[in-house]
Amino acid sequence: MAIDFLYPQYEVVRNYDRCIACRACERQCANEVHFYDPEFQKMMADESKCVACHRCVSLCPTRALKIVKTDHTFKANANWTGKAISEVYRQAGTGGVLLSSMGNPEPYPIYWDKMLINASQVTNPSIDPLREPMETRTFLGKKPGKVERDRDGRLVPNLSPQLELNVPVMFSAMSYGSISYNAHASLARAACALGTYYNTGEGGLHQDFYQYGPHTIVQVASGRFGVHKEYLEAGAAIEIKMGQGAKPGIGGHLPGHKVGPDISRTRMIPEGTDAISPAPHHDIYSIEDLRQLVFSLKEATAYKKPVMVKIAAVHNVAAIASGVARSGADIICIDGYRGGTGAAPTRIRDNVGIPIELALAAVDQRLRDEGIRDQVSVVVGGSIRNSADLLKAIALGADACYIATAALLALGCHLCRSCQTGKCNWGIATQRPELVKRLNPEIGAQRLINLVTAWDHELKEMMGGMGINSIEALRGNRLMLRGIGLTQKELDILGIKHAGE
Amino acid sequence: MLQKEGQIRIPAGCAISGIFHRDGARENGARIIESIRTMHDRSNGLGGGFAGYGIYPEYADYYAFHVFYDTQAAKDACEQALERHFDIVDLSRIPTRRHPRITDEPMIWRYFATPLQTKLASSQLDEREFVSRFVIRINHTLEGAYIFSSGKNMGVFKANGFPEDVGEYYMLENYEAYSWTCHGRYPTNTPGWWGGAHPFALLDTSVVHNGEISSYDANRRFIEMFGYSCDLLTDTEVITYIVDYLGRKLGLTYPEIANVIAAPFWSTIEKQPPEERERLTYLRNAFASLLVTGPFSILVGFTGGLMALNDRLKLRSMVVGEKDDTVYIASEECAVRVIAPALDRIWTPRGGEPVIVRLNERGNP
CATH class of the missing domain: 3.20.20.70 (Aldolase class I)
Incomplete structure (x- = not known):
């Protein structure tokens, strides 16, 4: 139905001055975005199938391709964003659960980027890892919290099984x-x-x-x-x-x-x-x-x-x-x-x-x-x-x-x-x-x-x-x-x- | 307003010196003061202190509590707490002499005490654990009272000032010890609080320390799991607790403690024979969070012995001299030579290599 139509999120931009119609992009794309049109003797693209994985861009021998985010837009709305509207259309059309892959891409705070790291100076020297040992070896596993000794007073290795990591x-x-x-x-x-x-x-x-x-x-x-x-x-x-x-x-x-x-x-x-x-x-x-x-x-x-x-x-x-x-x-x-x-x-x-x-x-x-x-x-x-x-x-x-x-x-x-x-x-x-x-x-x-x-x-x-x-x-x-x-x-x-x- | 120790962490550089008589001979505080005076420029007048072992033979079986009080109310509260848990056999002001460069003094009191047997029995703790918990609790909870020495037959004397002035102030010529350690402090930013001076002590373990450890918060957050409360936020405090935990609570020997806090590098461990390699790997892995990094030289005093230890990169100077049965350890050689010009031998211990001296059979009959 027409109301289910969604304009593709990404557009394939092909520089025809560079494209030699070698069809590498076509062979590389499992999503079948690219195809050769014998009538016009040029490469074409169905961008609705494009996932922006850049495989074609990376392998194009003449650097003729790039993928851009479309500027096609719904009427601007801070609440009903294009994404929110599109998702409603998709679910109304299919009755399905929306599926995604990889990690949460939403703009929540990234606390890593709000923490800063210290450095030593004057009272405490910094250490040059090129000149001094710098150790990143780590053991994972439970630590014993107590020592045991044998009859001669030697320490008994009482550690639980450990994983040793060089990094x-x-x-x-x-x-x-x-x-x-x-x-x-x-x-x-x-x-x-x-x-x-x-x-x-x-x-x-x-x-x-x-x-x-x-x-x-x-x-x-x-x-x-x-x-x-x-x-x-x-x-x-x-x-x-x-x-x-x-x-x-x-x-x-x-x-x-x-x-x-x-x-x-x-x-x-x-x-x-x-x-x-x-x-x-x-x-x-x-x-x-x-x-x-x-x-x-x-x-x-x-x-x-x-x-x-x-x-x-x-x-x-x-x-x-x-x-x-x-x-x-x-x-x-x-x-x-x-x-x-x-x-x-x-x-x-x-x-x-x-x-x-x-x-x-x-x-x-x-x-x-x-x-x-x-x-x-x-x-x-x-x-x-x-x-x-x-x-x-x-x-x-x-x-x-x-x-x-x-x-x-x-x-x-x-x-x-x-x-x-x-x-x-x-x-x-x-x-x-x-x-x-x-x-x-x-x-x-x-x-x-x-x-x-x-x-x-x-x-x-x-x-x-x-x-x-x-x-x-x-x-x-x-x-x-x-x-x-x-x-x-x-x-x-x-x-x-x-x-x- | 400037924050005092305990409210903010203050890095410090310093000087340390120690004298140890293996044969148990005792000397008064005159020479240790001379030694630290020589390194005057390594301190900046914001803290100095001494620890003497064997100074209270007449009360050798009693815990000697040295306490700073800011207020009479704090003194009353602390004494009440002491009386609830201890049998106090003697108490007095610690004698001092007026000194033009030692000012703003708190009330400084000394108590010789032993835990009340009924309290001790009902606590189901051994005596030393009972005493250490008491000290940590007072220091953590009682505003204006600070127990800065709590061992038997030993004592810490410290103040805000240059160490040689502190020694004169406390009249250390009147105390005789087989082991002296002392410290001159060079904090980078402090209003100068008496409790922040070194040595730092718990029971008979005392630590003087020159350096600034970069592992501080890793060590602190770990050791606080075991009932310690790092109220001063100083490196020395956390090192003292680490030594107490590993030694008194877990039963590690001093060489083993050194292998934990100044653990050899993995590259060094790998070169050891198999049994030693296994032992060092075990200690490093099992007590990983107690590795101390960053520059330090420390003197750990304990009953009957003294351990000197440098960080594993040896980022702080420290020399050891020997003359007959006497061992001298100091940040700089001049501080040894000034009191013992002729030595049998003098050397610079390597980073992470502990020098442990103990009373011999004559000193420890």
């Missing part, structure tokens, strides 16, 4: 299914080379990737896809996924058309069937049930691996985290509302949950108030965009950070937020073989290594400037942060002073 960054959970085989291969190889970990997500572990087990965190989510004894034993740690920042309170849905032979085998479900993760774990309706699952997994792996519990940052996250810390979990992972997803209902993604900065500050303080901060490590994600975010997160109290969106960007993702269509032109969020092969895992791994190495350099540079030469002395060191343009309430929650104080 305080890990790759966050993304399932095989939501992302491609080659994307997983890139993450796994990079994690090994960097001395850190990647996370299988809830889709099980492909047989080919068992070799990366010592740098793999295997996830157990509400759908229990691909979970079996060898899977649990393959990883360095086990993560129970209770929630996800992009869609707190709901489960997941991998449509049947993505469940090909490989994914079917890995997930242990029939080919072509939808893989639906329930909203809750149906064996966890309360905290005591979580404790049972934590210890079931520990029993299954002979108490040799740390168990992580991932929760979404929601309003009472501090109380939840305290409960999780007392449930036997070794590591708590908190996912903020900017965290990414392969698909989520738009309303949930954009309206549920709270910023990771506030959640982290509240959780860290709560665990300290209860005297149990040392019994659990805290890992945060959703979203850490650069090394400054990373440093600020650690100074607020995180032991390490999870990155996923940034990792996908390193692999070529252009944040077009159309993962749910399965037509990712960059070979990441797709299972179509001709698209998957566009991502070379060798190159992908190297780009991830480059990214994390660069962040590590920057982290060391900033730490040195602060006169801190070891990451553990930065953790929870909130005096190193100052707020800018924040209310007293926000400062109180973050536990920091305002700039100038």
Whole structure:
């Protein structure tokens, strides 16, 4: 119907003086935007299909293409924005739930950008990381809080299982299914080379990737896809996924058309069937049930691996985290509302949950108030965009950070937020073989290594400037942060002073 | 209005000096004052202090509380609290002499006391924990009262001023100790509060410290989980609590404490033989939040011993000299030479390498 017509959000601008009609754009676009018109002997575009992923722009040999936001507009209205109006038309036309991908893009405050970092001078020298050791190695896991000695008085190593990270960054959970085989291969190889970990997500572990087990965190989510004894034993740690920042309170849905032979085998479900993760774990309706699952997994792996519990940052996250810390979990992972997803209902993604900065500050303080901060490590994600975010997160109290969106960007993702269509032109969020092969895992791994190495350099540079030469002395060191343009309430929650104080 | 310590964190540079007689011989405060006087320029007149061990042999079994009072009301309240929990066997003003450069003095009192057995038994705490909780509670909650020394057979003497003046003010020539430490302070911005001077002490552990630690808030927020309250917001206070926690509460030895707070770099740990590597990795990992970074040289006094320690990069100067059974430690060599010109040996300890001296069999019969 005419009222359902929506003018495309993006326009393809082609410079015909440059276009040589090589048809590369046409071959590259899985959305079938570009086509050759033999009659006029020129390239044309159906911009209604364009998702602004820039694949064509990046590969056009003559730089003839660009994508621009359309200036077509509804009559200006601060309340009924073009987006709000369009969404009503779409729902009136289909009766469906709006779907989105990747993290919440709405203009909520970004607290990372409202915190400033300290530097030393005069009373305390800054340290040059090029000349002095600068340490970013981190261990995750419960600390003993007491010492034991043998009969000769020697210390008995009484630590619970730990994860050792050469850099305080890990790759966050993304399932095989939501992302491609080659994307997983890139993450796994990079994690090994960097001395850190990647996370299988809830889709099980492909047989080919068992070799990366010592740098793999295997996830157990509400759908229990691909979970079996060898899977649990393959990883360095086990993560129970209770929630996800992009869609707190709901489960997941991998449509049947993505469940090909490989994914079917890995997930242990029939080919072509939808893989639906329930909203809750149906064996966890309360905290005591979580404790049972934590210890079931520990029993299954002979108490040799740390168990992580991932929760979404929601309003009472501090109380939840305290409960999780007392449930036997070794590591708590908190996912903020900017965290990414392969698909989520738009309303949930954009309206549920709270910023990771506030959640982290509240959780860290709560665990300290209860005297149990040392019994659990805290890992945060959703979203850490650069090394400054990373440093600020650690100074607020995180032991390490999870990155996923940034990792996908390193692999070529252009944040077009159309993962749910399965037509990712960059070979990441797709299972179509001709698209998957566009991502070379060798190159992908190297780009991830480059990214994390660069962040590590920057982290060391900033730490040195602060006169801190070891990451553990930065953790929870909130005096190193100052707020800018924040209310007293926000400062109180973050536990920091305002700039100038 | 300028905020005082406890309301704002004030970084400081400083001078430290210590004398330790392994054989237990005791000397009065004259030489330690001479030593710190030599480093006059390392202080700026905004704080100085001393700790002496073995100074109260007549009351060796009693906790010696040294207390600053701003008001009579605070004194009354503190004494009431003391009487509720302790048997006080002696109390007096701490003797001082008038000094032109020491002004604005609070009331300075000393109590020799022992916990009331009934209170101690009902608290189900060991005696030292009972006393430390009492001290922390008074300092945290009682406005205008500050217990700055609480060990047995030891005492802290500190004030706002240059350290040599502070020593004269407290008439340290009348005290004899087998171990002296002292401190001259160079804070960057302070109205000068007596409680903010060093040494900082809890029970018989006292710390003098030269430096500014960059790990302060990480250490503070961690140690406060264990019942400590960092009311002064100074580096020295948090270091004292760390030493107390690791040593008294967890039972780590002084070398192990040094391996935690000035942990070797990973690159150094990796070069150790397997057993030592495992031990150092364990200590660093298990007590990661108590690693202290940034420049420091500290003297940790305790009953029967003294530990000197530099930060792991050695960003502060510190030398150690030996003559027979006596050990001298100071920020600068001149502060040792001025009182002990002829030494058997003098050396500069490496960063993170603790120098621990203890009473020998003659000193500790």
